[in-house]
Amino acid sequence: MIYGLYVITDERLSRGLSHVELARRAIAGGADVIQLRDKEKSGKELTGYALEISRIAKKAGVLFIVNDRLDIALISGAGGVHLGQDDIPAVLARKIAPPGFIIGVSTGTVEEAIKAEQDGADYIGVGPVYTTSSKIDAGPVCGIGLLKEIKSRVSIPVVAIGGINKNNLTETLDTGVDGVAVISAVVSQEDVEKATKELKALIQNINA
Amino acid sequence: MIYGLYVITDERLSRGLSHVELARRAIAGGADVIQLRDKEKSGKELTGYALEISRIAKKAGVLFIVNDRLDIALISGAGGVHLGQDDIPAVLARKIAPPGFIIGVSTGTVEEAIKAEQDGADYIGVGPVYTTSSKIDAGPVCGIGLLKEIKSRVSIPVVAIGGINKNNLTETLDTGVDGVAVISAVVSQEDVEKATKELKALIQNINA
Numbered sequence A, B: 001m002i003y004g005l006y007v008i009t010d011e012r013l014s015r016g017l018s019h020v021e022l023a024r025r026a027i028a029g030g031a032d033v034i035q036l037r038d039k040e041k042s043g044k045e046l047t048g049y050a051l052e053i054s055r056i057a058k059k060a061g062v063l064f065i066v067n068d069r070l071d072i073a074l075i076s077g078a079g080g081v082h083l084g085q086d087d088i089p090a091v092l093a094r095k096i097a098p099p100g101f102i103i104g105v106s107t108g109t110v111e112e113a114i115k116a117e118q119d120g121a122d123y124i125g126v127g128p129v130y131t132t133s134s135k136i137d138a139g140p141v142c143g144i145g146l147l148k149e150i151k152s153r154v155s156i157p158v159v160a161i162g163g164i165n166k167n168n169l170t171e172t173l174d175t176g177v178d179g180v181a182v183i184s185a186v187v188s189q190e191d192v193e194k195a196t197k198e199l200k201a202l203i204q205n206i207n208a
């Protein structure tokens, strides 16, 4: 299941930490899901990162998801793949995925969300909720209104994404979403593990 | 088995023909292998092309190979994948490939060729043999000397690539290589089917 704090590694937004080191610290801080996301590195490099993060995540019992590259997700033993609207369609990805493999889809509208559920997605990312500096593959800011709307229209887990930080976390979770995905609120911080812990504690307080 | 005329689709080098149309015409002209190669298109678009070319190739009994994207190769029912030195390592690709799935590897030196064979590649591409305008992922021109050398050092099929056309085809095949891969000599020509037919006839004459 997808829930809680979903951390997306992004080397470019980090203060010099690698994907692997970001993942390691976020896991130490209590992240529930780690997504490896890099649109620039070679397949060879990504495979190397994915193998290492997969090993660390398994040991910690944390779900590991690879962005875009289903092949690298499968090779590394990741728990799932996250697909954008321009990536391999979820319904086709399912064909070569083993049983229990998690397929997530980025959505930015109610229509995309409903389509993703019909296509067999296990969860959807919805956003960008707020303005953000990290270029997630997404259109205009959707706000929390869309989160509520989509949450009422699909039954698969909804992960909010885009500009979420400790200041807007409460209003985001109040929409009923199952998880929140963060990038810069964790990976750009001076202390990645501490930033993760703080967000995790906030989520646990809200959900308590 | 990999042999004969191996045509790589490249829309950017074509006179306005799509990957699918290039593949269709090359197959009509007698191509033995078709490789879909595009470093720019989205995963969604590539998947669409791959599904269509796979269908056409199967009908014609022609081997279809997808460059780089193992996931898209598997989803589309392609016969194999072609991996560059910066792509997923062959030995890891094998782990998620079904039995009989063909894995090719680009090599530019004797060392890379031997390594590829050890890693379980089913064939290797070797080049660039001649100077070429198409940017295949490769280093300096290796010439036909390296083809002979590599051919004597590995037992898997060797496909020569890079700047091969009707003028240098004979000296290329005289090195003992199993196949020749072409891009512009087919896809940039006014009549793609006719260009393919001419090269195929030359190969058959040389091998007769």
Ligand code: NI
Residues within 6 Å of the ligand: A043, B068, B084, B086, B087
């Ligand atoms: Ni590549």
